[in-house]
Amino acid sequence: MTVKKLTIKEFAALLGVSTATVSRAFSSKGRISAETRRRIITRAKESGYRPNIHARNLSTSASSAITLYYPEFSNEEPDYFIAELMLGINRTLAKYGKILQISPFPLETSEVILDLCRDQILSGAAAGIIIIAGSKTSRELYECAAGCGMPEIVIGHMREVRYNNVWFDNRRGAFLAGRYFRETGRRHPAYLGGVLDRRKQNGFSEGFQLPESEIIKAGSGFGFRDGYRILDIIAAEHPETDCILCANDVMAMGFIAAARERGIRIPQDIAVIGYDDIHPARYYSPALSSVSLQLTRLGEAAALSLERLIGGTTDLPPELIECELIIRESS
Amino acid sequence: MTVKKLTIKEFAALLGVSTATVSRAFSSKGRISAETRRRIITRAKESGYRPNIHARNLSTSASSAITLYYPEFSNEEPDYFIAELMLGINRTLAKYGKILQISPFPLETSEVILDLCRDQILSGAAAGIIIIAGSKTSRELYECAAGCGMPEIVIGHMREVRYNNVWFDNRRGAFLAGRYFRETGRRHPAYLGGVLDRRKQNGFSEGFQLPESEIIKAGSGFGFRDGYRILDIIAAEHPETDCILCANDVMAMGFIAAARERGIRIPQDIAVIGYDDIHPARYYSPALSSVSLQLTRLGEAAALSLERLIGGTTDLPPELIECELIIRESS
């Protein structure tokens, strides 16, 4: 029972005005009398007329959508990092009447999927895009968008990206954690993360004042389960470990859950610090110490910058959102 | 440095073919020789030509976007219920080459915002929409979409919606929790939730075999903090309480965190059961018992049904995703 929708032509005829006038009533820029506009808007509500957005987009070659591209570390668990970010992005976009599209891509992106993403970008569906840095695909998408002049903001650190970048300093964050462990008397550090993040490891080792080679590394993913599983490895191969920095909070929670089952006390036996400081961290038991990235603020900053770019600003200087070590009970 | 993009006309001229042929090469339905298609696609990649999606949408009056409308219970914390759902929706939409748009609306929706959502729907930006039931606005959006023939799927229970509905039985879920509490010797139940959900309360009371009036109700939100705060009220006004069903897992976690600080033992002093069974539940400490709604499966089912609707099917019978009580350590 699809209802035939009114076109601007039909609607204009109905009111006895021209299509141009109707268009002006909706576009809020053209010169039109307040009286006429009011009348048109009122009648539009009654008759259910709304400008067709595709026609408008085509005509103005604009769009009211923003696309967020992010690597999907797991297709079983939601990504809480992204969830916090989206909160900030959405909050900001709403102010500009924009809508958020989300486009996760698998970590191991096939050429086919990459092409699909490129198609999306090149087809001009979005007014701008936000890309989460940290995978090869991110970089490819960045270049695709750059190549066709699509406004884009990168969140996180991407090599050679000098502008339009909102970032956090992982080196610094991990440094803070390392220094804290050292200062609180820990001696046998480990780093848990699915992928080697040189900046985190580098900062961690520097904060701990220990060569990188002496810091245990383990892990093969970024989810709860990955953190949970790692305990076995640590217990078997590095039983002396007394403090652990995790690549994210979720892994830390998984790790702690496993430790609890084994009777390993947190923080007495092993001190744990997570990363990102997602909301559940403070309500965890023990309340999770974490490096706060202020993700929601980060999302807001990214959306705001993108909006500027779309508005015509060019080459926004990179914006650093300071990270902060939040000590709770787990360390 | 916006790069001038090729139009189909220019591109066709470049190859010495007609625009129709180019169009057919991309649309994968029209009659065209495999050879020609291959050539066109290859050259398109090289020259960076991609069909303009707005023009295509206008011409076919289709769209490759799906919009998810959901009430935003908090603008400070991410909504984990939605996050799990989105995982399933996205996973399914990806198979159909569709992209997900998200459009949260405030719980207390102003007429202005409601109109904005209606505009979105009426403008035909999306090929279909998914609406999370449970607020007045959900209902209004449902009616708006129904009125203009926009394919839509409702997730959850909405009065008088007989078709195109994917739902879970809150009455049953709460019943299971109530019965479990009763059977495990609890005698003083409470229900924690920001809004009175009659079905949950009803089921809970029935499962517990106690009149609704004798079940304590408390709460004023759905976030961690709300759960956290409620402990004070329970402790002060209903100290005899020995078991609690929470409206969602996040509240349960907040509540447990507060209990821990007070030295109240979970589950010995108070048994707690959450609702939704989001991923963190099993890694919480104590591992959280919860009513599983199988949210990711629910999301998949919704997206799949919507895809059918868009394909032309009408009046899909409602689909019930069974809920299940998962007992872990907190009860």
Add this chain to the structure above:
DNA sequence: TTGTAAGCGTTATCAT
């Protein structure tokens, strides 16, 4: 199998 040309529903330019 391929080409021609008429839409698709707006907005924007130019008149009036």
Add this chain to the structure above:
DNA sequence: ATGATAACGCTTACAA
């Protein structure tokens, strides 16, 4: 302030 009309870039009969 309003009207007529040419884009906007694609798809799809219809012709060849």
